[in-house]
Amino acid sequence: xxxxxxxxxxxxxxxxxxxxxxxxxxxxxxxxxxxxxxxxxxxxxxxxxxxxxxxxxxxxxxxxxxxxxxxxxxxxxxxxxxxxxxxxxxxxxxxxxxxxxxxxxxxxxxxxxxxxxxxxxxxxxxxxxxxxxxxxxxxxxxxxxxxxxxxxxxxxxxxxxxxxxxxxxxxxxxxxxxxxxxxxxxxxxxxxxxxxxxxxxxxxxxxxxxxxxxxxxxxxxxxxxxxxxxxxxxxxxxxxxxxxxxxxxxxxxxxxxxxxxxxxxxxxxxxxxxxxxxxxxxxxxxxxxxxxxxxxxxxxxxxxxxxxxxxxxxxxxxxxxxxxxxxxxxxxxxxxxxxxxxxxxxxx
Numbered sequence: 001x002x003x004x005x006x007x008x009x010x011x012x013x014x015x016x017x018x019x020x021x022x023x024x025x026x027x028x029x030x031x032x033x034x035x036x037x038x039x040x041x042x043x044x045x046x047x048x049x050x051x052x053x054x055x056x057x058x059x060x061x062x063x064x065x066x067x068x069x070x071x072x073x074x075x076x077x078x079x080x081x082x083x084x085x086x087x088x089x090x091x092x093x094x095x096x097x098x099x100x101x102x103x104x105x106x107x108x109x110x111x112x113x114x115x116x117x118x119x120x121x122x123x124x125x126x127x128x129x130x131x132x133x134x135x136x137x138x139x140x141x142x143x144x145x146x147x148x149x150x151x152x153x154x155x156x157x158x159x160x161x162x163x164x165x166x167x168x169x170x171x172x173x174x175x176x177x178x179x180x181x182x183x184x185x186x187x188x189x190x191x192x193x194x195x196x197x198x199x200x201x202x203x204x205x206x207x208x209x210x211x212x213x214x215x216x217x218x219x220x221x222x223x224x225x226x227x228x229x230x231x232x233x234x235x236x237x238x239x240x241x242x243x244x245x246x247x248x249x250x251x252x253x254x255x256x257x258x259x260x261x262x263x264x265x266x267x268x269x270x271x272x273x274x275x276x277x278x279x280x281x282x283x284x285x286x287x288x289x290x291x292x293x294x295x296x297x298x299x300x301x302x303x304x305x306x307x308x309x310x311x312x313x314x315x316x317x318x319x320x321x322x323x324x325x326x327x328x329x330x331x332x333x334x335x336x337x338x339x340x341x342x343x344x345x346x347x348x
Contacts, residue, residue, distance in 0.1 A: 096196070097185030100165070107187050108154060114147075115154040118294055119253060123159045125301035128247055131162045134201035135304070136239045138328050139249035140227055140336065141210035141217050144258035144277045146170075147292065148251050152208060153187070155299050167200050168208045169193075173273070194238050201242035208249075209235045218263070218275040224255035225336050230329050233321035236307075240315040245304035248328050250335035253297030256346050258282070295346050298339050302331050 082105060085091045093099045115121045129135055139152060149168050156166040169192035175181045190196045192209065200207050210216065215228040239246050262278030282289030305328065314320055 093186075096167075096188070096190045096200075098167070098188040099186040100188075103165070103187050107183070108157065111150055111154050112158065115151050115158075115297075118292075119151060119257075119297045121151055121155055121253075121297040121299060123155045123299050123301075126156075126159045128301045128304050129156065129160055129164065129206060130245065130304075131160075131164075132204065134204050134242055134244035135206050135247055136197075136201060136235060136242075136244055137166065137206060137208045137247045137249050137301070138235060138332070139208065139210050140225075140251055140332055141212040142219070142224065142251070143254035143292075144218065144260050144279070145292075146217060147257065148254040149208065149210065151254075151297065152249065152251065152299060156206065156208075164206050166208045167205050169197055171213060194234055197235070197238045198242050201238065201244050211235055214274040218260065218277065220263070221255070221259040221261055225252070225340060227329055227333050227336075230325050233318075233325035236321045236324045236328070237315045239307045240310055240321075241312075243308040245306050245308075246324070246328055247304045248302040248331040248335070250300050250302070250332050250339060251297065252299075252336060252339040252343065253295045253346075256295045257292035259293075293347075296343075296348055298343070300335055300339060302335055305331075 082101070085101070091099065091101055129137070137152070137156070139148070142148060149170075153166045153168060157163055165188060168187075168189045170184055170189045171192060174184050174189065175191060190200070197207055197209070211230040212228040213231070219226075219228060236246070258277060258279050260277045260279055264276040264278060267276040268274065279289065281291075305324065307324075310320070
């Protein structure tokens with residue numbers, strides 16, 4: 001069935017200030033000429049003055065300016081067009097389920113105030129992420145709930161000159177939860193496996209991985225900013241196969257949003273989750289205790305580590321993978337310590 005014809009809301013008629021035809025002004029006689037020379041002059045009131053609002057409107061029309069409602073017209077038209085595409089299924093997703101339009105217009109709009117106004121994320125070293133081609137961002141993981149991954153996604157998109165999209169590799173648990181599973185796929189996240197990561201990198205995407213996994217996310221507050229084990233270096237092997245640079249990333253501020261002072265292992269086993277956090281506010285304050293503390297965040301991207309100079313068989317060299325993994329880990333840890341020394345306060 002053919003698509004319905006959409007009449008745009010923001011055409012010349014909505015920008016003309018009064019919505020009239022160009023040829024004939026209302027009230028003009030049959031013998032009057034059309035307004036080819038511009039809008040008719042505004043008549044003076046009996047007091048001898050031209051109405052201010054009318055004069056401004058006439059000046060705006062003569063200068064080709066837009067009316068006060070034209071911005072809202074475009075927004076409404078864009079919103080209606082977006083809803084139409086969602087309802088009719090006229091939108092694209094890639095093979096992983098990534099929906100770029102939904103991510104840009106909805107998900108990013110929801111996360112952006114949290115990053116800009118609540119956590120006040122400061123981004124450093126964004127120039128270390130290449131403007132095109134694949135790259136693997138490796139970051140520390142913390143905060144009890146994985147808000148650091150979402151803030152990292154916003155930071156890359158909003159601060160990179162090319163507005164690059166970060167495709168995060170997530171744990172199996174993310175894709176087992178009913179609603180979270182669908183949102184994660186739409187936002188561009190995919191399962192943390194070598195095959196998916198390599199396909200994304202070879203197609204020129206920026207991929208993000210947090211090798212600490214649940215060990216970093218659920219570590220006690222007393223061990224904050226101490227990196228956990230980075231696994232067996234699988235991310236290094238993936239970067240070597242794809243020939244893309246590894247960009248170390250250090251995140252300060254996420255450790256304190258939910259200070260984890262305890263872990264109920266019994267409840268964790270019952271619920272089927274890696275840990276059940278106990279914080280100074282949760283579960284004591286109920287749903288209010290789930291509100292993260294408004295800490296001040298800093299995200300710094302370090303110097304990229306190139307991998308394109310290694311031969312293809314390097315991806316199978318365990319010693320090389322160990323050395324590169326240790327190099328990335330040490331660079332992230334060193335930057336964390338440096339940022340902590342520079343930080344004035346947890347909240348400012």
